[in-house]
Amino acid sequence: MKKHFRQWLPFLFLALVACQSTPSAPSSGAVSREKVYYPGAGDDWERRKPEELGLDAELLAQAVAYAQTQETKWPRDFSNQEEVFGKLLGPIPKDRAGTNGIIIKNGYIVAEWGDTKRADPTYSIAKSFLSTILGLTLDKGMIKDIHDPVANYVKDGGYDSEHNRKVTWHHHAQQTSEWEGELFGKTHTFVGKEEFGSGERKPRELKEPGTYYEYNDVRINRFSLSLLRVWKKPLPEVLREHIMEPIGASNTWQYLPYKNSYVDVDGKRLPSVSGGTRWGGGLWINTRDEARFGYLFLRKGRWKNRQLISEKWVEQATTPGTVGPDYGYLWWLNTQKKQWPHAPATSFAALGAGSNTIWVDPEHDLVVVWRWHQTNGDEFFRRILAAVKQ
Numbered sequence: 001m002k003k004h005f006r007q008w009l010p011f012l013f014l015a016l017v018a019c020q021s022t023p024s025a026p027s028s029g030a031v032s033r034e035k036v037y038y039p040g041a042g043d044d045w046e047r048r049k050p051e052e053l054g055l056d057a058e059l060l061a062q063a064v065a066y067a068q069t070q071e072t073k074w075p076r077d078f079s080n081q082e083e084v085f086g087k088l089l090g091p092i093p094k095d096r097a098g099t100n101g102i103i104i105k106n107g108y109i110v111a112e113w114g115d116t117k118r119a120d121p122t123y124s125i126a127k128s129f130l131s132t133i134l135g136l137t138l139d140k141g142m143i144k145d146i147h148d149p150v151a152n153y154v155k156d157g158g159y160d161s162e163h164n165r166k167v168t169w170h171h172h173a174q175q176t177s178e179w180e181g182e183l184f185g186k187t188h189t190f191v192g193k194e195e196f197g198s199g200e201r202k203p204r205e206l207k208e209p210g211t212y213y214e215y216n217d218v219r220i221n222r223f224s225l226s227l228l229r230v231w232k233k234p235l236p237e238v239l240r241e242h243i244m245e246p247i248g249a250s251n252t253w254q255y256l257p258y259k260n261s262y263v264d265v266d267g268k269r270l271p272s273v274s275g276g277t278r279w280g281g282g283l284w285i286n287t288r289d290e291a292r293f294g295y296l297f298l299r300k301g302r303w304k305n306r307q308l309i310s311e312k313w314v315e316q317a318t319t320p321g322t323v324g325p326d327y328g329y330l331w332w333l334n335t336q337k338k339q340w341p342h343a344p345a346t347s348f349a350a351l352g353a354g355s356n357t358i359w360v361d362p363e364h365d366l367v368v369v370w371r372w373h374q375t376n377g378d379e380f381f382r383r384i385l386a387a388v389k390q
Contacts, residue, residue, distance in 0.1 A: 037107035038304045039292070041248035048108040055110060056387040060103070063383035064111050071099035072354055072374045081280075086197035089184060089258035090274070090281025096120045096372060102291050103384065104367040116287035119252040120371065123352030124217075124276040125290065126255070126283035129243075130224055131330035133235055134173055135313035136242050142230055146170045146316075154229045156263075158183075158222060166209045172223035173329040174321040178209045179219045184261050184272075186279065188218045199278075213324025220275030220330075225263065228272050232265050235273050247296055247303050249289040256281040275330075276352065287369045294350070294358040294367040318348045342382035349377070364388050 039045035050057040074080065076095045082088055100114020137143045143153065146169045151159035159165055163180055171177040180188055190201040224235065231238055236255035244253065257271035258281050264270075274282050296302075297318075301309035317329040326333040332349045334340050340347065344363040351357055357377050359368040370380065 036299065038295075038299075039107065039248060042250060044248070045288070046108050048105070048110055050105070050110045050387065053105045053108065053110060054389045055105060056389060059387035060111055060384065063380060063387060064101075064103075064113055066383055067101055067370060067373065067380050068099065068113060070373045070375055070380070072372045074354065074372070082197060084197050085199055085278045086193070086195045087185075087279070089186075089260060089279040090277075091256055092277070092280050093121065093284070099370070099372045100287055101368065101370040102287055104291055104295060106365050107295065114287075114371070116369075117250075117252070119250075119254065119284045119286045119289075121277040121354075122283050122285050122290065122356045122371075123278070123354055125285075125350040125352035125356050125358060126273075126277070127220060127275045127330040128350035128358070129239060129255075129283060129293070130220070130227070130235070130275055131173055131317055132243060132309060132313075133227055133231075133238055134169060134329065135309050135317060136238065137227060137230060139310045139313060143169060146173070150226050154226045156225075156229060158226070163206065163209070168209070169223075171209045172219065172226070173317075174213070174323070174327065175215055175219070175330075176210050176213050176321065176323050177219050177223070178207050178212055178214070179222050180206055181222070183218055183222050183225070184258055186218045186221075188216065190216065190218070211323065213321075213327070217275055217278050221261075221272070224275060225261075225272045228263070228270060229265065234270050236271075243293070243296070243308060244289070246306060246308050247292045249292055250286060253283070253285040253289050255283050278353075287371055290350075290358050290369045291367055294360050294369060297348075298360050298362060298365070298367050340376070340378040340381055342378055342385065347381075361385075 050060045078092045081092055097115040097118040097120055100116050102109060102116050103111040138146060148168060149165060150167050150169060151165045158181060159167060167177045167179050186195055189203060190196045191203055193200050228235055255273050257273050261272045262269050263272050276282050296308065297314055300311045301307055301314045317331055318333060319328055320326050320333050320335050326336050326339055332339060332351050334343055334347050335345050337345050344361055346363050347359060347361040349357055349359040355373050357370045359377060359381060
């Protein structure tokens with residue numbers, strides 16, 4: 001009996017291994033790493049018919065047709081810029097593209113409309129790019145802990161006061177810093193119509209850092225300057241080297257400083273960039289390049305065989321804070337289903353005035369970029385998701 005059993009042992013072992021290595025069925029919309037498609041550089045981006053990827057072509061076409069009717073009422077010549085935001089500090093283009101967009105499913109282009117190759121200002125979507133630079137800084141150990149006070153790393157006077165010494169990188173990235181001061185001619189208070197336009201605010205009492213949320217570009221610009229101090233090189237160069245070139249972005253994007261935002265860093269005159277185009281300058285980028293950036297986050301920071309930004313950072317950046325709205329590290333979230341009631345709670349987005357949107361939906365393996373529209377995106381996302389066959 002023992003001899004007979006020993007004869008069957010190799011076969012039993014192989015059967016056990018086979019059972020253990022059998023992969024589990026992927027969830028709806030998920031793509032296994034072995035089958036992930038990444039576009040090549042530039043225009044090397046494959047298209048697929050919607051029906052090839054489990055989408056209802058007619059419903060998707062209807063969703064795009066809806067999007068094309070929703071162009072923003074903002075003038076194309078940016079003639080209302082100072083009225084809305086206040087005195088300009090940097091350049092503004094003469095005009096912009098009309099509403100346009102792209103839908104990526106499983107990495108492939110399934111819909112595209114309008115001029116998606118024109119590099120336009122993307123306003124506060126730039127904040128999500130700054131967030132990514134913070135992630136790189138942490139990944140490389142240049143900042144030891146996101147909860148460290150910025151004053152531990154930056155010695156330019158901006159964090160010398162008793163109040164500002166409490167500000168951490170975490171506070172800056174969640175817009176709860178309450179940083180106090182003036183930067184490039186703009187004060188943290190947002191008081192004054194000439195400087196802040198219709199976005200001016202009433203004076204209020206300063207709160208303790210980390211206890212109060214306020215969307216504030218002066219403070220984000222201070223955050224950006226602090227990152228520049230740590231890197232000791234222009235942040236657009238950091239972005240280009242570590243993110244944009246590896247993901248195959250075009251050479252048309254540019255990240256422009258204000259005329260007065262050049263600072264001395266170790267004897268060099270370097271540009272400090274902003275977290276938006278509120279006062280001009282900022283990130284000017286085309287829709288396809290934004291789709292690449294969104295796709296990087298859909299893939300949890302991985303591009304082909306390289307982990308460009310840690311998966312840990314992507315998770316941290318898209319985890320809501322305890323103060324303020326459904327907001328991560330300069331990314332808008334949907335965990336409470338309030339931002340986009342018809343979209344998954346796991347979806348998230350980079351948002352900018354205009355409106356400009358990079359929406360990422362991991363549940364359905366989607367990235368949607370929509371430029372120059374007049375909605376918050378929910379109805380468009382609802383229509384796109386209606387085209388996803390269950």
